[in-house]
Amino acid sequence: MAKETDDFVTEITRQSEDFSRWYLDVVRRAELADYSPVKGCMVIRPYGYAIWELIQQDLDRRFKETGHVNAYFPLFIPESLIMREAEHVEGFAPQVAWVTKGGTEELEEKLIVRPTSEAIIGTMYAKWIKSWRDLPVLVNQWANVVRWEKVTRPFLRTTEFLWQEGHTAHETEAEAHEETLRMLGVYKAFAEEMLAMPVLDGQKSSSEKFAGASRTYSIEALMGDGRALQAGTSHDLGQNFSKAFEIQFQGRDKSLQYAWTTSWGVSTRMIGGVIMTHGDDSGLILPPRVAPYQVVIVPIQRGNWKETVLPKAEAVQADLRSAGIRVFLDAREAYTPGWKFSEWEMRGVPLRLEIGPKDIEKGQVMLARRDTREKLATPLDGLTERVRSLLDDIQQGLFKRALDFRAEHTSTANSWDEFLAAMEGRPGFVIARWCGDAECEARIKAETQATIRNLPFEQVPGAMCVRCDKPAITEARFAKAY
Numbered sequence: 001m002a003k004e005t006d007d008f009v010t011e012i013t014r015q016s017e018d019f020s021r022w023y024l025d026v027v028r029r030a031e032l033a034d035y036s037p038v039k040g041c042m043v044i045r046p047y048g049y050a051i052w053e054l055i056q057q058d059l060d061r062r063f064k065e066t067g068h069v070n071a072y073f074p075l076f077i078p079e080s081l082i083m084r085e086a087e088h089v090e091g092f093a094p095q096v097a098w099v100t101k102g103g104t105e106e107l108e109e110k111l112i113v114r115p116t117s118e119a120i121i122g123t124m125y126a127k128w129i130k131s132w133r134d135l136p137v138l139v140n141q142w143a144n145v146v147r148w149e150k151v152t153r154p155f156l157r158t159t160e161f162l163w164q165e166g167h168t169a170h171e172t173e174a175e176a177h178e179e180t181l182r183m184l185g186v187y188k189a190f191a192e193e194m195l196a197m198p199v200l201d202g203q204k205s206s207s208e209k210f211a212g213a214s215r216t217y218s219i220e221a222l223m224g225d226g227r228a229l230q231a232g233t234s235h236d237l238g239q240n241f242s243k244a245f246e247i248q249f250q251g252r253d254k255s256l257q258y259a260w261t262t263s264w265g266v267s268t269r270m271i272g273g274v275i276m277t278h279g280d281d282s283g284l285i286l287p288p289r290v291a292p293y294q295v296v297i298v299p300i301q302r303g304n305w306k307e308t309v310l311p312k313a314e315a316v317q318a319d320l321r322s323a324g325i326r327v328f329l330d331a332r333e334a335y336t337p338g339w340k341f342s343e344w345e346m347r348g349v350p351l352r353l354e355i356g357p358k359d360i361e362k363g364q365v366m367l368a369r370r371d372t373r374e375k376l377a378t379p380l381d382g383l384t385e386r387v388r389s390l391l392d393d394i395q396q397g398l399f400k401r402a403l404d405f406r407a408e409h410t411s412t413a414n415s416w417d418e419f420l421a422a423m424e425g426r427p428g429f430v431i432a433r434w435c436g437d438a439e440c441e442a443r444i445k446a447e448t449q450a451t452i453r454n455l456p457f458e459q460v461p462g463a464m465c466v467r468c469d470k471p472a473i474t475e476a477r478f479a480k481a482y
Contacts, residue, residue, distance in 0.1 A: 012346070014281050019225040026275055030284050030347045033154045040152040040159030044405070045267070047347065049269055050067050050292035052162065056142065058194050058289075059164060059266070062186050068138040068166060072140070073120050075144075081119040085244040088118065091211020095147040097159075101113055113146040118212065118237070121167045122245035129169060129259060131250045137169040155272035156229075156244040161366050163267035169247060171240070176260035180236040183264040184217045185296075187232035195270065196287040196399035197277045198406055199478060200232055200429070201453030204284025207438045210263075214238030220453040220477065222406045223276035226426030227480035228453050231273050234264035258449060269292040272482075277402050284348025285370055287398050293328040295320060295387060296344045298337050313355050314364065316383065325382045325391070348425040349385060350394045371397055419466050419478075423448045429479050433472035435465035443467060450478040 011029055013021040027033050032048030044052065051215075060070070076099060083089055092115050099111040125137060127468075139430070146160050161388070166183060172178040175183040184201055191197045199219035209216035213235040218281050221231045224471045241247070242258040251257045288294045299305060299313040314328055320327040330340050344352055354366040365383065367376045378386050409428025413419035434441070434452065444467050445451050455474050465472045 012166065012281065012283055015279075019177045020153075022279075023276060024270075026279055026283050026346075027154045028343065032271065032275075032284075036407070037157070040149055041155045042158050042401075044162075047292055048271060051286070051290050051318060051415075052268055054290045054292070055194070055476065056164075059186075059190055060142075062190060063140050063164075063166065066138075066182060066186065067139045068168075069383070069481075070141060071139050072141050072143065073117050073124065075114050077108050077114060077120045079110040079112065081245075082125055083121065085212050085241055087240070088212035088244075092116070092147075094147065095145045095379075099150050099185055109267050110426075112391065114143070114407050115145055115147045116263075116265075117143070117145075117165055117167065118241050120247070122241045122247060122261070125169050125242075125259070126248070126260075127190040129247055129249050132171050132252050132257075134249060135169060135171045135259065136175065136252075138166075138179075138322045139168065140166040141165055146397055154274075155268050155275070157269075161268050163265050165263060165265040167240070170261070171249075171251075171257075171259070176238075177236050180215070180217060180234045180262045180264070180416055184219065184232075184234040184264070185265060187219050187234065187264075190266075191219060191221065191231055191270075191273075192399060194287070194289045194394055195274050195277070196289075196402060197231070197273055198403045200454065200456075202456050202477065204233075204454055205438075205441060205452045205476070207441055208452060209237045212237065212240050213263075214240065218454050219274050220479075221277060222402075222409060222428055222479070223273070223278070223482070224279065224405070226409055226428045226480070228429065228481040229269070229276070230453070230481065231270060232264075232266040235262060238265060242371050253319075278398055279348070283346030285398065286348035286350060288350045288395050291348065293326050293349050294391055295327040295351045295353055296340075296349045297327060297329045297353045297355065298340045298344070299329075299331060300337050300354060300359075301333065302357055305357070308357060308360065309355060312360055315357065319384050320387060323383070323388065325387060351390060353387075369394060370387075371401075379430060413466055414463070416467055419444075420448065423450050423480070424479075429453070429477050431477055432466035433463045433474060434474055434476040435468055435470040437468070437470070438475040439467075440465060440468045440470075444478070449480050451481055452476045453479050453481060 010156050012025045015022045031045045033042045033044050036043045077254050094472045097113040142164050144162050149159050152158050189200050192201045199221045201219050204216040213315050215233045215236040218230050221229045239258045241261050247259040299309045317329045350370050352368040364377050367378050411422050413422050413432045
């Protein structure tokens, strides 16, 4: 007997009731990830990993188009290496996992499990770079990292996570800075074009920059609950790491010089961003470009459907696949069509294609959009092009919807009273003037839980700091954040 529609959607907490619980329910019910026996670590399930693979493929293409190549470096880093850059060590010390024994023997030198790879990669660059002719070095690695987190949440913050980290070395400061901003631009384009997730790019404040960096830049997205998410970072490391790890080269004038380096990365946190940017009370809504299945075909099981409906559904599947569309034919007999509708809606598939005996008689199928829930009777003739067009519409529609949401949840505060009022609840981005003082920034965070997400590239001069009434040096984007 086919399974009837039951508690699929009712198992998901409403966003308005408890957004955090809703998020965890969606991760679990959509089979994106599960908790593991290792505290703070997650198992990424096939459906979730398929999203990550699509993210990887597109980013990898973008990296290679900008001249970068992939390599791989060790998971373990000797203590003596990580200790060379003092600010870096201090910044990561609370999150480092140590290896002190190999088998039954104590190690002569402790190893840390990679929290990031500047130290090990810098050591290797010091061996490889001898002349200005060896520059630039443009390397990326796809890897896992470990950061011992006290509070974890699948995809958003876990003890172990997957990411890519780019590490480059350059002849001049200007080249390194150009690289830092170029890769920030790559991240912004990726987030908006692939994930339909609008982001704000800008520079981090000194207190929020990467440990050991000269300057850090980020892209910041706004989630459905009004909290911000740091979606990617790009770091201009100056000569800090090259001096710590002796990355030197003979310059064009024969002098011995230190290289200028950068690093940049995004992680599986991007998947959490997609969930919280687009999802609704029924579950996931996936942008077509990162959906494991862009179309799911559900044949209506009536009469001799295996002889009539199923062959036509298989032919449609073949046509869509040949056009490069990712499609799944759900011909499982143990579940009713209604149960499948609910399941695939919860899993965020952009388009559902229903086909039954009456549809075949009319030479059509029924298409259902996940984003708007609109149902469209669509002729079989020209179906592939219609599906392709709808997927593009959904992709662009999701981006516009997220952009409109951000605009509705962005405000400006010109006084401390306005700032406090704006920060009630989870308001989104609040734009305010800031004096640039770290102590003032810390007071704002302590009193409101809001942090400076980043500083816009384009500044409006004048006015006073929103908190301390000193002359402002910059405009800042504040938000409560993940």
